[in-house]
Amino acid sequence: MSNLSRRKLITTGLAATAGASGLAVAARLAHRYGLIPPDHGGIYGAGETLTYGFQRLLTRHSMAREFPRSQISKTPFPNGDPPQDEAFKRLQARGFADWRLAVDGMVARPASFSLAELKSYPSRSQITHLACEEGWSFIAEWTGVPLFHVLDAVGVLPQARYVVYFSIQRDWWDSVDMADALHPQTLVTYGMNGNELPVGHGGPMRLRIPRQLGYKNVKYITRLTVTDSLKGFGKGLGSASPEGGYAWYAGI
Numbered sequence: 286m287s288n289l290s291r292r293k294l295i296t297t298g299l300a301a302t303a304g305a306s307g308l309a310v311a312a313r314l315a316h317r318y319g320l321i322p323p324d325h326g327g328i329y330g331a332g333e334t335l336t337y338g339f340q341r342l343l344t345r346h347s348m349a350r351e352f353p354r355s356q357i358s359k360t361p362f363p364n365g366d367p368p369q370d371e372a373f374k375r376l377q378a379r380g381f382a383d384w385r386l387a388v389d390g391m392v393a394r395p396a397s398f399s400l401a402e403l404k405s406y407p408s409r410s411q412i413t414h415l416a417c418e419e420g421w422s423f424i425a426e427w428t429g430v431p432l433f434h435v436l437d438a439v440g441v442l443p444q445a446r447y448v449v450y451f452s453i454q455r456d457w458w459d460s461v462d463m464a465d466a467l468h469p470q471t472l473v474t475y476g477m478n479g480n481e482l483p484v485g486h487g488g489p490m491r492l493r494i495p496r497q498l499g500y501k502n503v504k505y506i507t508r509l510t511v512t513d514s515l516k517g518f519g520k521g522l523g524s525a526s527p528e529g530g531y532a533w534y535a536g537i
């Protein structure tokens with residue numbers, strides 16, 4: 286494939302998946318994280334900046350496979366029990382109307398989002414595979430807001446390098462680098478197979494990151510922190526998982 290047609294394919298493919306508003310956001314983020322060619326604003330302009338930024342993201346970390354609807358698993362397997370405490374049950378009884386996703390750290394405008402607010406953002410649905418490190422997996426349709434939209438809403442500062450995410454289950458927290466955080470398939474997910482995300486699968490919201498193993502897909506997320514260093518979190522290994530012997534980076 287010639288460079289030109291490859292570029293066209295990537296740009297149109299992303300336009301189709303991310304949508305026009307997604308591309309505008311991506312252009313801003315590409316600029317912010319240095320994903321811009323040295324000649325930007327020259328003869329190439331904004332379109333070239335976007336292509337370069339996305340090519341860097343894509344070559345570092347390409348798109349996870351998406352499946353046709355016919356491949357959706359009949360019996361998805363929830364791993365682990367949902368939170369059993371009273372606080373969670375009260376939130377659940379009110380349809381998670383009081384659930385908040387707080388976003389703080391290296392951001393211009395720390396904020397906290399309700400489920401309804403996140404649902405009002407542009408959404409993306411994708412049929413992808415969730416693979417547990419223990420050897421089982423399933424395919425489901427996941428719906429949510431791309432994490433890059435949430436990050437754009439709070440204004441990530443230029444020195445940011447990671448996004449740390451925390452669950453209401455205190456043992457579960459993890460982090461990704463900015464390339465994964467801005468990846469178009471990384472979703473704050475609130476829907477599954479056309480319904481609300483079931484509590485067994487992390488409802489009301491979980492991170493879906495289909496290019497990494499199941500355990501990076503933390504359920505019941507309540508807080509995101511943007512940071513330039515992972516040293517101050519837990520044992521400084523970037524996640525609870527390496528503390529138990531699992532890799533921080535679980536790319537597939």
Ligand SMILES: Nc1nc2c(c(=O)[nH]1)N[C@H]1C(S)=C(S)[C@@H](COP(=O)(O)O)O[C@H]1N2
Pocket residue numbers: 362363364365366415416417418452454457485486487498499500501502503504505
């Ligand atoms: N909060 C929380 N997140 C979690 C887990 C968990 O027990 N609690 N299990 C992880 C593991 S090991 C896997 S494989 C996937 C399983 O996702 P599922 O329950 O939707 O099948 O969720 C991950 N995220």
Ligand SMILES: [Mo]
Pocket residue numbers: 364416417418419499500
């Ligand atoms: Mo897992």
